[in-house]
Every structure is written in C-alpha cells, then in structure tokens.
Amino acid sequence: MLTESLTDAQIAHTAALLRHHSPLVHCMTNDVVQTFTANVLLALGASPAMVIDEDEAAQFSAIASALLINVGTLTHERARAMRAAISSANAAGVPWVLDPVAVGALTLRTEFAHEVLALHPAAVRANASEIMALAGESLGGRGVDSTDSAAAALPAAKTLARRFATIVAVTGEVDYVTDGERVCSVAGGHAMMTRVVGTGCALSAVVAASCALPGDRLSAVAAACGLMARAGEHAVAESRGPGSFIPAFLDALWLHNREGQV
Amino acid sequence: MLTESLTDAQIAHTAALLRHHSPLVHCMTNDVVQTFTANVLLALGASPAMVIDEDEAAQFSAIASALLINVGTLTHERARAMRAAISSANAAGVPWVLDPVAVGALTLRTEFAHEVLALHPAAVRANASEIMALAGESLGGRGVDSTDSAAAALPAAKTLARRFATIVAVTGEVDYVTDGERVCSVAGGHAMMTRVVGTGCALSAVVAASCALPGDRLSAVAAACGLMARAGEHAVAESRGPGSFIPAFLDALWLHNREGQV
Amino acid sequence: MLTESLTDAQIAHTAALLRHHSPLVHCMTNDVVQTFTANVLLALGASPAMVIDEDEAAQFSAIASALLINVGTLTHERARAMRAAISSANAAGVPWVLDPVAVGALTLRTEFAHEVLALHPAAVRANASEIMALAGESLGGRGVDSTDSAAAALPAAKTLARRFATIVAVTGEVDYVTDGERVCSVAGGHAMMTRVVGTGCALSAVVAASCALPGDRLSAVAAACGLMARAGEHAVAESRGPGSFIPAFLDALWLHNREGQV
Numbered sequence: 001m002l003t004e005s006l007t008d009a010q011i012a013h014t015a016a017l018l019r020h021h022s023p024l025v026h027c028m029t030n031d032v033v034q035t036f037t038a039n040v041l042l043a044l045g046a047s048p049a050m051v052i053d054e055d056e057a058a059q060f061s062a063i064a065s066a067l068l069i070n071v072g073t074l075t076h077e078r079a080r081a082m083r084a085a086i087s088s089a090n091a092a093g094v095p096w097v098l099d100p101v102a103v104g105a106l107t108l109r110t111e112f113a114h115e116v117l118a119l120h121p122a123a124v125r126a127n128a129s130e131i132m133a134l135a136g137e138s139l140g141g142r143g144v145d146s147t148d149s150a151a152a153a154l155p156a157a158k159t160l161a162r163r164f165a166t167i168v169a170v171t172g173e174v175d176y177v178t179d180g181e182r183v184c185s186v187a188g189g190h191a192m193m194t195r196v197v198g199t200g201c202a203l204s205a206v207v208a209a210s211c212a213l214p215g216d217r218l219s220a221v222a223a224a225c226g227l228m229a230r231a232g233e234h235a236v237a238e239s240r241g242p243g244s245f246i247p248a249f250l251d252a253l254w255l256h257n258r259e260g261q262v
Numbered sequence: 263m264l265t266e267s268l269t270d271a272q273i274a275h276t277a278a279l280l281r282h283h284s285p286l287v288h289c290m291t292n293d294v295v296q297t298f299t300a301n302v303l304l305a306l307g308a309s310p311a312m313v314i315d316e317d318e319a320a321q322f323s324a325i326a327s328a329l330l331i332n333v334g335t336l337t338h339e340r341a342r343a344m345r346a347a348i349s350s351a352n353a354a355g356v357p358w359v360l361d362p363v364a365v366g367a368l369t370l371r372t373e374f375a376h377e378v379l380a381l382h383p384a385a386v387r388a389n390a391s392e393i394m395a396l397a398g399e400s401l402g403g404r405g406v407d408s409t410d411s412a413a414a415a416l417p418a419a420k421t422l423a424r425r426f427a428t429i430v431a432v433t434g435e436v437d438y439v440t441d442g443e444r445v446c447s448v449a450g451g452h453a454m455m456t457r458v459v460g461t462g463c464a465l466s467a468v469v470a471a472s473c474a475l476p477g478d479r480l481s482a483v484a485a486a487c488g489l490m491a492r493a494g495e496h497a498v499a500e501s502r503g504p505g506s507f508i509p510a511f512l513d514a515l516w517l518h519n520r521e522g523q524v
Numbered sequence: 525m526l527t528e529s530l531t532d533a534q535i536a537h538t539a540a541l542l543r544h545h546s547p548l549v550h551c552m553t554n555d556v557v558q559t560f561t562a563n564v565l566l567a568l569g570a571s572p573a574m575v576i577d578e579d580e581a582a583q584f585s586a587i588a589s590a591l592l593i594n595v596g597t598l599t600h601e602r603a604r605a606m607r608a609a610i611s612s613a614n615a616a617g618v619p620w621v622l623d624p625v626a627v628g629a630l631t632l633r634t635e636f637a638h639e640v641l642a643l644h645p646a647a648v649r650a651n652a653s654e655i656m657a658l659a660g661e662s663l664g665g666r667g668v669d670s671t672d673s674a675a676a677a678l679p680a681a682k683t684l685a686r687r688f689a690t691i692v693a694v695t696g697e698v699d700y701v702t703d704g705e706r707v708c709s710v711a712g713g714h715a716m717m718t719r720v721v722g723t724g725c726a727l728s729a730v731v732a733a734s735c736a737l738p739g740d741r742l743s744a745v746a747a748a749c750g751l752m753a754r755a756g757e758h759a760v761a762e763s764r765g766p767g768s769f770i771p772a773f774l775d776a777l778w779l780h781n782r783e784g785q786v
Contacts, residue, residue, distance in 0.1 A: 032558045032574050034294045038459035043504050048459065049364070050294050053337045056368045063367065075577045075601075077337075102573070105587065106580045195778070197562035197572065242567050243774025250505025254457070296556045300721035305766050310721065311626070312556050315599045318630045325629065339599075512767025516719070 004184045014223030019045035023065035023212035030072025033198035040202040043253035046209045057085040065212035067096035071109040095122035095211040099204035104133030122211040123167040125204040128153035177222040184222040188229035190236045266446045276485030281307035285327035285474035292334025295460035302464040305515035308471045319347040327474035329358035333371040357384035357473040361466035366395030384473040385429040387466040390415035439484040446484040450491035452498045528708045538747030543569035547589035547736035554596025557722035564726040567777035570733040581609040589736035591620035595633040619646035619735040623728035628657030646735040647691040649728040652677035701746040708746040712753035714760045
C-alpha cells in the first residue's frame with residue numbers, strides 16, 4: 001500500500017470549500033475547549049453551534065451540516081444527549097465525527113466510544129494512544145497526551161477504519177489519515193501546538209466540517225489536518241510563547257482562509 | 263415616531279457610570295462564552311459572577327446588581343435554576359436581561375424564552391431572527407447567525423417591547439433599541455465581531471450591567487451597544503484577524519473605560 | 525514568629541521542578557476558568573486534565589499527580605463527583621487542593637467547603653474574605669473580590685492551617701503562605717491580574733501542581749504564588765490592557781519556565 005502525501009493544492013481546495021459552503025457544525029464537545037473550537041471554525045469560515053439538551057441536540061443535529069462528538073468531559077447526561085444527536089444525524093444523513101479523548105484509562109468514555117463506533121461515524125480523529133486503545137492494542141495514555149507515535153498506531157488505525165467503514169485520522173508529529181486502504185500522510189505542525197489546550201479537539205471540529213464538503217472525504221479530512229498544521233507553523237513564527245501563539249494561530253487560519261479562494 | 267441616534271456623550275456617560283458603580287452582574291449564560299463575557303465586564307469596570315446551582319442562584323441574584331439569562335446551552339436543570347434566579351431577582355428589585363440565543367428552531371429554549379418573557383425582563387438583547395421568532399413573525403435563523411436585518415425586525419421589536427413593557431435591543435449592522443415608543447439607533451461596529459464567538463452574548467451582559475445604572479435606561483442600553491461597537495472598530499484597526507481582534511477588543515474596552523471618566 | 529520572604533532562588537527551583545516532573549493535575553474547577561487554567565499549567569510544563577463524571581473522577585484522581593477542587597460553579601452533581609475524587613486521591617496518597625471561591629455568602633459551597641476541609645487537603649488557596657469566612661470570622665465578600673486585605677486574614681489563615689493540618693495561601697496585594705507555624709510572604713503581582721478572570725483560580729491549579737513536587741511543600745506553594753506574581757508584572761509591562769495582558773501572561777510563564785532550568 002502506497003502512502004499519499006497531502007499537497008498544498010488539496011489544502012487550498014478544502015479551505016476554499018469551507019469558506020464557500022460555511023458548514024454549520026454542531027459541536028458536542030468538552031468544557032475546556034468550547035471557545036477555542038468555536039473560534040477556530042469561525043476563522044475558517046465555518047459556523048459553530050453548541051446545543052446540549054437531549055431533545056434540542058436531536059433537533060439540531062438533523063439540520064446541521066455535521067456533528068462533532070468529543071468525550072473529554074463526558075457525563076451520563078451528556079452521553080444520553082450525544083446518543084440522541086447521533087441517531088438524529090444518522091437519520092438525516094448528516095456526517096458525524098468522534099474524538100475519543102483519553103479513552104483507555106477511564107471506563108465511562110471507553111465504553112461509550114466503543115458503543116458509538118458501531119453507529120457509523122464519518123471519521124474518527126485521535127492521537128496514537130487513543131487509537132490503539134480503541135483497537136484494543138494498548139491501555140492508552142496518561143490523559144490526552146499520546147505516549148505512542150502516530151506511525152506506530154497506523155496499523156491499528158487501518159484496522160479500525162476497515163472494521164467500522166470509517167476514516168481514521170491519527171495525529172502526532174506526522175498525521176496519518178486512512179480509510180483502511182488508502183493512507184494520506186500530513187507532515188508539519190509544531191510542538192507548541194501541544195502546549196496550548198484544544199488544538200486537537202478543534203482539529204476534530206474542522207474534520208467534522210470537512211466531512212460536510214463535497215468531494216473526496218479522505219482528502220478533505222487530510223486537508224483539515226494540513227490546514228491546522230500550517231497555521232501552527234505560521235503562528236509559531238509570529239509568537240513568543242503559547243500565549244501569543246493562540247491569537248496568531250487564529251489569525252493564520254483566517255489569513256489562509258482569505259487567501260485560499262477558489 | 264422619530265429615531266434618536268446614540269451620541270458620543272451618551273457612550274462616555276454610561277462608560278463612566280459603569281466604572282463608578284461597578285455593577286455586580288450575575289451571569290447565567292452558555293458554556294461557550296463564559297470567559298469572554300467575564301473579561302468584557304471586567305474590562306469595563308463591572309464585576310461578573312457565574313453561579314449556577316438552583317438554590318445558590320436564587321441567593322445570589324438577590325444580592326447582585328443585575329442578572330443575565332442566556333439560553334445558548336439551556337438544559338432542564340439550568341432552566342430550573344434560571345427560573346429561581348429570575349424569581350429572586352424580581353422579588354429583590356434586581357433588573358434582569360434575556361438573551362434568547364437561537365430561539366425559533368429549538369423547542370426547549372423557545373418555550374422557556376416565551377415563558378420568562380412574561381416575568382418582566384428589564385431588557386431583551388437579540389438579533390433580528392431571534393426577535394422575529396419571539397414575536398411569532400418568523401421561524402428564526404440557522405443557529406445564532408441572523409438571517410434578517412435589524413431594521414426589518416424593528417416592528418417586531420416594538421411590538422415585543424410594548425407587549426412585555428420592556429426594552430428590546432435588536433442588533434445587527436445597525437442596532438435599534440426601543441421601549442415600544444422611543445427608538446434609538448446605534449451605528450458602527452464591524453463584521454469581524456461576527457467572526458469571533460461571544461460578542462453578542464457579552465453585549466447582553468453589558469446590557470444587564472447598564473440596566474443597574476441610575477438614569478434613563480433606554481439610553482444606557484443603547485450606550486452599551488455603542489460601547490461594544492466602538493471597541494470593535496478600534497480593535498479591527500489594531501488587529502490582523504480574529505485571533506488578534508480578541509485581545510485588541512478587550513484592550514479597547516479598557517482604554518475607553520479609563521478615558522471615559524466623569 | 526518570623527515571616528520568611530520568598531526568594532528568587534525558590535521560584536527558580538520550583539519552576540525547574542514543575543518542568544522536570546510535569547505533574548498531571550486533575551482539575552475539577554468552575555466553568556469560567558477551565559481554558560485559562562489549562563493553558564497556565566501547560567505554559568509551566570505541567571499537564572492539565574479535566575474529568576468530571578463521578579466514577580471517572582474517582583478513577584482519574586488516583587492516577588493523577590494532584591487534584592484541584594474549585595467550587596466556583598458548584599452543583600449537587602459536581603459535589604458528588606468531587607467527594608468521590610477526594611476520597612480516591614486520599615486513598616492513593618495524591619495531594620489535593622481546595623479553592624473555596626466565594627464561600628460565605630452562598631450556602632451550598634460554604635457547607636461543602638467546610639465538609640471537605642476535614643478531608644485533609646494538602647493546601648487551601650483563597651482570598652482574604654474567603655479565608656475569614658472559612659474560619660468563621662466574617663460573612664465573606666461580594667462574589668470573588670476580596671474586601672479584606674490578606675494581612676488582616678493572616679491570623680485566620682494560621683488558625684485554619686493548624687486546625688486542619690494544612691497549608692493555607694491567602695492571596696492579595698501581598699500573599700501569605702502558612703502552615704500555622706511558619707509564614708512565607710510573597711510580594712509582587714499587579715492589580716491588572718484582578719481585571720482578567722481566572723488568575724486566582726489558575727494559581728490554585730499551580731498550587732496543586734506544586735504540592736506534587738518533592739521537597740518542602742510550604743516553600744513550593746509560596747513559589748507557585750511567586751511565579752504567578754512575577755509573570756503578572758512582566759505581562760503588565762508588555763501589554764496595553766487586560767486583553768493583551770492574557771497572552772503576555774502565558775508567554776511570561778512560558779519564558780520563565782524555559783529559563784528556569786536546574
């Protein structure tokens with residue numbers, strides 16, 4: 001199996017489509033990253049909305065362009081609302097994406113992630129430890145920091161992608177996006193992206209937005225990873241530390257979006 | 263009916279009063295905008311506090327200067343706590359403000375907003391779609407982005423203001439503030455304010471703060487809109503994109519506040 | 525009793541230990557400060573994780589390096605999860621820290637804070653009003669702003685520290701850290717730190733991280749206060765208002781951390 005490398009043209013194409021279609025992303029995500037996730041989507045021209053009541057979540061996911069399920073601060077009540085939203089999204093043909101934050105070590109989220117994996121996510125975005133835990137090959141990392149490299153998790157990612165007929169994006173120093181047959185690698189990014197909270201979670205929201213676009217989904221998901229990696233590189237060059245990195249990162253996404261017109 | 267235009271003197275007067283009285287605003291708001299809302303109030307010299315337990319919310323709203331009710335991430339539990347806080351605020355003579363985020367399309371929040379509209383809010387701050395949905399004239403927008411212009415919603419805003427004896431601020435490219443008889447228009451602002459999350463929600467918190475000030479309430483609410491619009495214009499001139507806009511916006515509020523002394 | 529003054533060497537030593545050990549801090553904190561708290565810990569080289577479900581919180585606090593309990597947006601459900609996390613942390617020998625936000629005026633949090641004070645916190649970090657309320661000497665402040673100076677609360681802090689065999693950090697213009705016998709004072713900081721939300725809450729998370737370090741705990745807690753105060757001073761010098769203060773503050777923590785190697 002050959003590994004494709006993401007091209008600049010694919011990134012520009014996806015950026016232009018995000019801006020043109022402005023997908024409305026229903027984000028059911030954790031408490032820590034809500035603001036940053038919303039601002040990342042807005043900077044790219046997409047529209048975020050956070051709706052969490054069980055009945056409202058079901059109403060909203062049916063009219064959204066895509067749904068994000070992130071289990072970072074899962075509770076039983078939120079799990080119920082997420083199930084309702086997934087069911088409604090599936091009925092309406094709305095693609096949904098799973099971010100299985102810190103699965104492996106913690107029971108509620110691990111069981112929930114396994115349960116919803118069977119409900120046809122369009123994509124799963126996670127780090128190496130989380131992917132390996134989902135595939136049953138590791139006990140997972142210590143919290144959200146991955147202790148395995150993305151390359152080491154690629155076989156597990158392919159297995160998951162085939163078993164659940166989904167696209168798996170396993171992110172790390174190099175990101176790999178696979179549907180179980182094709183593999184697209186995404187180089188770039190910067191270690192500073194791990195020193196501010198929410199870059200991975202926000203990427204999952206952008207992956208959800210990209211799943212709402214027309215065209216080749218694997219390429220769009222890889223381009224979502226590439227958009228974030230490039231913005232991270234630009235932002236590091238413009239900043240003095242993690243504090244100034246955050247606004248510089250949003251500005252870089254915005255400038256990329258403005259320039260990336262079709 | 264003549265439309266008044268907000269003056270610089272009214273903005274400066276309200277900024278000075280906010281700084282002088284430092285109203286304590288009990289914010290019961292959505293998950294996405296809590297930090298930004300708190301920082302906007304602090305930049306203007308007001309004091310934010312978020313208290314959410316049903317019993318504590320009732321205790322706190324009675325001693326606060328004003329109460330904000332924002333339904334962006336409403337749940338049944340939060341609705342109960344909000345009802346308790348509104349009841350307690352009304353009993354204590356504390357003004358409260360409603361931000362009916364995304365009413366129209368979603369059932370729980372729409373029913374809740376209609377219910378509490380009858381409980382004597384001092385003001386309602388919303389976009390055109392939300393105002394029209396509250397007045398029964400439209401099915402509302404797609405999420406929080408308004409699909410109607412504020413001017414088109416002005417008749418609905420007047421109807422609501424008269425029906426519920428409140429002040430309605432309908433915001434958009436131009437904002438209109440009305441008590442059903444008088445109308446004050448507020449020009450200014452910048453489209454960038456719609457590309458970062460929370461500017462509308464934070465404005466509603468400033469409207470709540472302004473309702474705690476002595477003097478003409480309609481003028482104070484319009485000045486709250488004007489303060490935010492001016493800060494947005496200044497911030498755009500100092501920033502490269504939505505990332506750098508956010509700190510520049512808080513700085514602009516702060517500098518306005520520092521200079522706007524009585 | 526002599527009062528020690530915190531030295532630069534103590535700050536540098538603790539900064540280096542934080543970077544070297546990278547303590548994993550389980551933060552059960554309020555809705556408003558989650559992102560900022562996470563970013564402060566990351567800037568100092570520590571690792572934040574927010575886990576809130578009752579069962580998962582108990583699982584996670586046993587494997588974390590330290591646990592933070594902040595009652596700013598307490599609910600009955602969160603109180604249950606916090607009790608489970610404290611119990612599990614105590615069983616595993618994981619130090620935990622209490623931030624009793626706004627105790628005194630509000631019943632649920634005041635009763636909860638008194639209850640868990642008896643469960644052997646490693647440290648308590650609070651402002652003067654909160655410390656005096658915990659010690660039964662005052663009715664507390666109006667929200668989170670302290671209306672008493674830290675020096676006035678020092679006797680109450682010593683009483684609490686002795687009664688509960690803990691370390692009490694009472695913060696204000698000058699911070700005092702005491703175990704009931706020794707007192708370490710920490711000068712510095714800047715009033716701007718009170719005009720952005722979350723500096724006190726984030727300090728409590730850094731105090732939790734410092735309790736996970738080897739060596740003299742009172743000195744480490746004082747150094748945590750000193751790290752934040754110094755970063756505040758540097759950030760004020762680099763910023764124009766509270767908006768630009770926030771990224772400058774995180775950058776200052778980061779630069780301090782980078783330079784503060786052993």
